[in-house]
Amino acid sequence: MLLLTVCRYRVYVVICLLSMLLSAALFAADDDIVSLDNYFSESWSTVHGLPHNTINAIAQTPDGYLWFGTWEGVARFNGRRFDIFERSSLTGLPDSGIRGLSITANGDLLVAGSRGGIARVSGQQWHSYPPLGVLINKVMVDSIERLWLATEGEGVVMQSPDGSRQQFTEDNGLPANAVQSLFEDSQGQIWVGTAGGLALIDNDLQVSQPFAAELNSPVFALAANTEQQLLIGTERGLYQVDHQHRLSLLLADVPVATLLPEMSGMLWIGTVDRGLLRLYKNQLEQLSIEQGLPNNRVLALLRDKEHSLWVGTNGGVFRLRDAPFTTYTTEQGLADNYVRTVMSDQNNCVYVGSSRGLDQICDGIISNIDLSSHAKGQSVLSLAKGQQQSLWIGTYTDGVLHYADGAVVAHYRSDDGLAANEVRAILARPDGSVLVGTAQGLSLIYDGQLSTPVAATLLPSPFIMALHQTRDGRVFIGSGAGVSVWQDGKVRQLDFTGLDNAEYAFGFVEDHAADILWMTTDRGLIAFDLTTEQLALVGRRHGMPFDKLFQLVIDQQQHFWISTNRGILRLSRQQALDIVYGRRDRIHYELFGESDGMASAQANGGSSPAASLHSDGSVWIATSVGASKVQPTRLSRFSAVTPPVVLEKLLADGKPYLSAQHIKLAAGTNRIELEYAGLGFIMPQRIQYRTMLEGFELDWVLRGTQVNVQYTNLAPGDYHFYVAASYPDGGWSPVAASVSFSIAPHLWQRPLFQLLIVLLVAVLIIAVVRWRLASLKRSELKLKLQVAEKTAELAALARLDSLTGLANRRAFDEAMQHELKRARRQQQPLCLALLDIDHFKQVNDNWSHSIGDEILKRVAATLQQHCRDTDSLARWGGEEFVILLPDTSLAKATEVCDRLRMQVADTSFTEVVPDLTITLSIGLAMLDSNDDGKQLLIDADRALYQAKRQGRNTVVSQDVPH
Structure with a gap:
């Protein structure tokens, strides 16, 4: 400062x-x-949508909008977008230059500026006043509803509620006619700031110059x-x-x-x-x-x-x-902004290691620890707490230092037997020994002596980035090629092959309550059960936004904070455990970055620890621009404020309507689009919304951060739309924004017209019946022929699924018996595939069963289009389909099924639900020589279940002899 x-x-x-x-x-x-x-600071300019960079006035209306007066119009801001109002028939202003904004007692906005333009904004309605013809610098409404205007050259103009105006100039006692400011005091007197000094207009409208x-x-x-x-x-x-x-x-x-x-x-x-x-x-x-x-x-x-x-x-x-995050940089006194490691001493201090030295932050005061006598570069990569409040410091080029009582008491380098001078991980053990992870392997320091406890050749990679010892003495070694476990003098490697090919292990955190060791890797978060030694991955397929995770911290509120290259993730520990144990398949998270107070969203990893939990509950993170800290308990402050919500626009077949009134829409209106905004400016990109269209929906629909909703093909009738907003973990708007509208029926949709149609149909039916009875007597033979044709059609329909038009289960059973006989007779292979739409229940739950039926029809059409002519496709039931592939090997059948899976995944469902992707899980089996067909279905069903367990959107074949 x-x-x-x-x-x-x-x-x-x-x-x-x-x-x-x-x-x-x-x-x-x-x-x-x-x-x-x-403070966290942000700025906006014409680059972000402002009409002009000179901001003459700012106001906030009761609905929550922010208004900025500029020389090119007034800008209304909803946190994400500026809407510009300038000289137009809507505003009634004679010029776009805006100099003054003011809020009246009833919440209206007064706008004034160039050429004496004056307007009052109430909701979405603009009302203009006769212009003064001279620039207005300030506008104000006093306690008795009089309008005061400070002009540039013609003094002060007062407009009474009845519309009459009175002018005060130098002739009335003002120091100058150029007026810059106005203010009403507690006695109702008006103070006037002019180019020549101060004036006072008292309650009797007398002017003086105190x-x-x-x-x-x-x-x-x-x-x-x-x-x-x-x-x-x-x-x-x-x-x-x-x-x-x-x-x-x-x-x-x-x-x-x-x-x-x-x-x-x-x-x-x-x-x-x-x-x-x-x-x-x-x-x-x-x-x-x-x-x-x-x-x-x-x-x-x-x-x-x-x-x-x-x-x-x-x-x-x-x-x-x-802001949630506070960042310490060189401006506050850090040795350097590129921070590689942070560690709490669990008292009052946090140590920060950067590319140019080591700092200690105690109660917000930063002090530098001078290592120049032992570390030429002073580039600190890793930290660990030793015995008796000592500190172990790993460097980039100068080995490891032991720091105690304000001085370096020991220094170990490669010349002394250290595996390498680049030290990225240090583990101080209860027995007083210290494990040092370097770029070339592992070293052990005990009683001042260096040794090599594990040969580098026994490790999958000598590049060590993390070390951890569990309560039972197992030492976990994180490297660039996975995780090794050292116990009782033996080393073994954990098998990550089934975990999305994870390799780099950046950090470890032991979760004592769950008896799990969490590992942050380049493919997500890996859970290692310390009792059963089972491994599980929480990764991309569970909703994690990034592959590469650096350091995990478990806060006192049982949330995970995970540093990444693209921000800091916060997620529920319980949700992560539920995924590990198969109780859920999706993770919900929050992502924090620059807009939350971080100088840079890029956290640093590859050294240890890259994040730390302090004794006061705060979480510290090493980033490429400083050391950032967040106090999780403070997050409630940012969600405690419930943002007001407004309806900004209603479009019916592309035509805009004002949402402040009941809207009557013409018959045949097909597409209704509503835009809304939560007027919160702290975290506008994280505001959540829910909507309900009364008359169409029975309950609230969660919209996430979506700021508009569309309805198509609504039936004629009356509707009432509601929208509410909230910050994450906050409450919903106590008063939802709403608008009512009605869609008129066509002539043929009106009750009277429908009654006339019914009567006409009845008359026609009677006439047809009479004609038919007469015709039957003359055409008995023709009628029998027609009955026979209809019977054949009904028989065909009985073999088809009514929704998708595919063969039904009855038809499939017949086809399967036929193909079984042919396969045995001709000694040809026969494969069967069961196909299941992934997460189809969510489609029905989120968008209704009618949408689900449409999805089924489109999936069926895609499968039918891309199936081979020799294959038999049928709907098996619900969201499941079945395909018989005669004279097809298991490999060829796998290829066919995978092609069908990709065709469905590439199919666009935008016309049904925007941004919806549908995938299939497919189980495939081949007929065994002794199989009667039932085992073939059982094997395919087992393979389908395996495909579901492997993450869905895949083909799994089961070729098990019986």
């Missing part, structure tokens, strides 16, 4: 700005104040502090008026553009050319371009409902907010 070093003395107030270190110490001592360097001698410079900003003392921001500094109407100088020689006082007593000050200032308890901090502010000219300030601070500058919008 840069500290504004202005120190002035005046009669009433003494402001002496201390040095940066003193200021930081004072802020750190105050639990209610977060130092500016611990402090005319002291304030003869432009007044840009007016506000009141918590004690209702007037604050005056001028070109020459910041002033305050106390309750005895005495004027005092708070800050001198600071051109103040805007003010934001807060209930805590904190005062935010936007300046003309010096960035953003924060004044609290006589301490001043500054944020400028050097610290990331887009521009040093600050024109607008707003604290939103989620307690974020929005700053309008000449270079775009800037936001300061609290």
